[in-house]
Amino acid sequence: MDDDDLIAAVNAGDDAGLRELFTRHAPWLAVRLRSVLPAAEVEDVLQETFLAVWRGAGGYRPGGPGSAGGWMWGIARRQAALFLRRRGQAELLLPAIDVHEYPGADPAETAVIRAELAEALSALGPEGSPNREAWRLMYVDDRTVAEVAELTGVPEGTVKSRAHRARKQLRAALRRREPAQDGGGR
Amino acid sequence: MTGRYEMAGDHDDLAGRGRRPGDVDLDRVWLGVAAQVWRRHPGPAERAAGRLLRSPGLARALVTTPSLLAGWLIATAVVLMAGLFATLGTGTPYVPLLAPAVAAAGIAYAYGPGIDPAWELARSMAVSDRMVLLARTLAVFAVNAVLGLAAAAAGAAAVPTAAAVTFGWLLPMTAVCALALAAATLAQSANVGVAAGVAGWAIVVLAGQSASGRLTAVITEAGLVLPYLAFAAVCAAIAWAATRVPRGTP
Amino acid sequence: MNVEINDLTRRFGRNRAVDEVSLQAGAGVFGLLGPNGAGKTTLLRMMATVIPPSSGTLRLLGRDPGSYGPRREIRRRVGYLPQNLGYYPGFTVAEFVEYFALLKDMPPGRVPAAVAVAVERTGLGDKARAKLRTLSGGMLRRAGIAQAIVNEPELLLLDEPTAGLDPEQRVAFRALLRDLGERATVIVSTHLVEDVGAACTRVALMDQGKILFYGTPAELTARAEGTDAAGDAPLERGYSAVLAAARIGAGARS
Numbered sequence: 001m002d003d004d005d006l007i008a009a010v011n012a013g014d015d016a017g018l019r020e021l022f023t024r025h026a027p028w029l030a031v032r033l034r035s036v037l038p039a040a041e042v043e044d045v046l047q048e049t050f051l052a053v054w055r056g057a058g059g060y061r062p063g064g065p066g067s068a069g070g071w072m073w074g075i076a077r078r079q080a081a082l083f084l085r086r087r088g089q090a091e092l093l094l095p096a097i098d099v100h101e102y103p104g105a106d107p108a109e110t111a112v113i114r115a116e117l118a119e120a121l122s123a124l125g126p127e128g129s130p131n132r133e134a135w136r137l138m139y140v141d142d143r144t145v146a147e148v149a150e151l152t153g154v155p156e157g158t159v160k161s162r163a164h165r166a167r168k169q170l171r172a173a174l175r176r177r178e179p180a181q182d183g184g185g186r
Numbered sequence: 187m188t189g190r191y192e193m194a195g196d197h198d199d200l201a202g203r204g205r206r207p208g209d210v211d212l213d214r215v216w217l218g219v220a221a222q223v224w225r226r227h228p229g230p231a232e233r234a235a236g237r238l239l240r241s242p243g244l245a246r247a248l249v250t251t252p253s254l255l256a257g258w259l260i261a262t263a264v265v266l267m268a269g270l271f272a273t274l275g276t277g278t279p280y281v282p283l284l285a286p287a288v289a290a291a292g293i294a295y296a297y298g299p300g301i302d303p304a305w306e307l308a309r310s311m312a313v314s315d316r317m318v319l320l321a322r323t324l325a326v327f328a329v330n331a332v333l334g335l336a337a338a339a340a341g342a343a344a345v346p347t348a349a350a351v352t353f354g355w356l357l358p359m360t361a362v363c364a365l366a367l368a369a370a371t372l373a374q375s376a377n378v379g380v381a382a383g384v385a386g387w388a389i390v391v392l393a394g395q396s397a398s399g400r401l402t403a404v405i406t407e408a409g410l411v412l413p414y415l416a417f418a419a420v421c422a423a424i425a426w427a428a429t430r431v432p433r434g435t436p
Numbered sequence: 437m438n439v440e441i442n443d444l445t446r447r448f449g450r451n452r453a454v455d456e457v458s459l460q461a462g463a464g465v466f467g468l469l470g471p472n473g474a475g476k477t478t479l480l481r482m483m484a485t486v487i488p489p490s491s492g493t494l495r496l497l498g499r500d501p502g503s504y505g506p507r508r509e510i511r512r513r514v515g516y517l518p519q520n521l522g523y524y525p526g527f528t529v530a531e532f533v534e535y536f537a538l539l540k541d542m543p544p545g546r547v548p549a550a551v552a553v554a555v556e557r558t559g560l561g562d563k564a565r566a567k568l569r570t571l572s573g574g575m576l577r578r579a580g581i582a583q584a585i586v587n588e589p590e591l592l593l594l595d596e597p598t599a600g601l602d603p604e605q606r607v608a609f610r611a612l613l614r615d616l617g618e619r620a621t622v623i624v625s626t627h628l629v630e631d632v633g634a635a636c637t638r639v640a641l642m643d644q645g646k647i648l649f650y651g652t653p654a655e656l657t658a659r660a661e662g663t664d665a666a667g668d669a670p671l672e673r674g675y676s677a678v679l680a681a682a683r684i685g686a687g688a689r690s
Contacts (some may be wrong), residue, residue, distance in 0.1 A: 030212060
């Protein structure tokens with residue numbers, strides 16, 4: 001059964017389908033989350049994620065290969081954001097999940113990542129500047145494009161291009177910071 | 187799943203595909219998810235019973251009593267309504283005549299060996315099979331009494347000649363139910379209990395009719411009060427003794 | 437010591453199903469072997485407090501099951517799988533396990549997690565919400581094991597637990613036994629000798645109500661040396677040797 005079928009089954013109340021989804025997706029979700037969260041919180045986030053999958057399977061719209069993974073990642077990310085916000089680290093660490101994967105990061109490495117990100121973020125501009133604000137609203141506060149457009153008073157197209165530019169800048173800044181880890185090609 | 191303990195189910199190594207971070211216990215995560223996904227949420231009646239009886243297990247056993255399930259209750263109500271309509275049509279109070287038999291059947295079916303397949307296991311439980319039987323018997327009796335009283339009162343309101351037997355049948359009902367319970371526990375069969383209760387009551391009613399000409403003689407006769415009570419007590423004692431030392435194959 | 441039995445006897449009419457059995461067991465896995473009718477089930481039923489003994493002393497988990505209060509406390513800490521376990525066809529596996537968890541006085545808050553653990557440990561994770569009437573015999577047996585272990589019992593009594601399990605499942609089951617035996621007393625009654633031989637720390641061999649042998653599996657195997665006892669495997673041969681010697685002895689006496 002492919003992922004779309006499994007999610008449909010879960011929506012119909014098939015808990016064995018949820019178990020299969022867990023088998024397939026929990027490992028890579030855990031790896032991604034582990035780069036910014038300690039193991040115990042990764043476990044909590046994953047538990048909440050799959051409970052949310054169980055309850056919210058009806059909200060999934062099939063969209064070709066990988067869309068199930070993307071949907072589940074979206075849920076996991078929202079749960080992770082909740083945890084990070086509580087610890088006051090959302091602005092710095094959420095971009096790390098999105099932009100890079102740091103497999104097996106330990107606390108010391110996470111601190112380094114935070115420092116690097118702080119520097120990279122400043123490359124977006126001072127706080128309150130358009131790119132940085134778009135970035136913060138969309139990725140840290142988890143707003144939709146429409147909401148950000150309303151809040152900042154600019155058209156949605158502008159919001160999208162600002163966010164896109166911000167991501168590119170961040171990625172470039174982070175790549176500059178890190179010594180030849182993979183030799184580029186990310 | 188759950189690493190070492192997997193009993194060769196259909197998914198070995200639940201979270202083993204792809205790389206996984208070494209210190210995240212995915213088995214524990216799944217158990218947390220499963221606990222919430224698989225859990226049963228008791229209804230308000232069960233929760234109230236659990237608080238009242240101070241035993242969630244006893245409450246669960248009570249709400250799973252076969253003769254307290256919706257189907258059975260509906261059937262009981264149907265029988266009593268039929269009696270009510272017969273009363274309205276003929277003036278004879280059929281509800282007090284039917285209610286004891288219906289209650290006896292319900293009580294016999296609250297009992298174990300006839301219908302409880304996990305009977306042996308039930309006898310090793312902290313909430314003992316006897317407690318369950320007692321609670322179920324009382325609950326079934328109470329439910330049947332309430333339904334019967336409602337139907338009998340309706341009949342009495344509509345047909346004044348039937349008013350005399352609005353309550354009097356509760357005592358014979360107790361005796362008949364005790365008979366059904368004693369028979370069921372002695373024979374270790376719910377069906378025997380039903381047969382004994384229904385047949386016993388039918389015989390008594392017909393005997394009363396042939397002796398005095400009235401169908402309701404056995405309900406209204408004051409002199410029968412003590413015999414009914416004594417009979418009920420004896421049957422209860424038999425049921426108690428029969429559930430004390432489990433018989434059966436070694 | 438979780439189980440202390442002295443001269444325990446159980447009569448049915450004139451027949452002594454269990455005849456002056458003495459036994460002590462702490463943590464570990466104990467096999468109870470013997471032919472059908474040997475009294476194994478009766479002994480297990482007494483330990484499960486399902487039937488009282490006719491004579492002798494029985495102490496379980498440091499308590500006397502003869503009075504109501506201690507018996508109820510014992511039953512909270514015991515897991516029992518009878519030889520013939522019926523099931524409620526309309527219940528799901530999770531509901532079945534939960535029902536008996538509640539009847540063992542488990543605090544309701546702890547029940548969902550305990551049910552999940554028990555269901556996964558017996559390999560029924562895929563079938564947790566499947567109705568029991570849809571399950572095979574082996575799966576039903578595993579559901580029975582799940583309800584027995586749900587309350588993490590200190591004394592686990594299993595009567596013919598491997599009935600209906602295929603070889604792969606039996607291997608996993610033995611691993612489960614070894615794991616449980618680290619903290620609890622696990623007593624497994626079976627007439628399949630090799631089945632439990634590998635998992636048990638000690639083995640008792642019963643026949644006609646009496647215990648003929650109590651020792652390690654290696655000691656039982658050693659009993660076959662010097663005899664031409666029947667059997668395809670070492671434990672089986674030891675088993676046959678002990679049985680044969682006892683019956684010859686009984687024949688000589690009568």
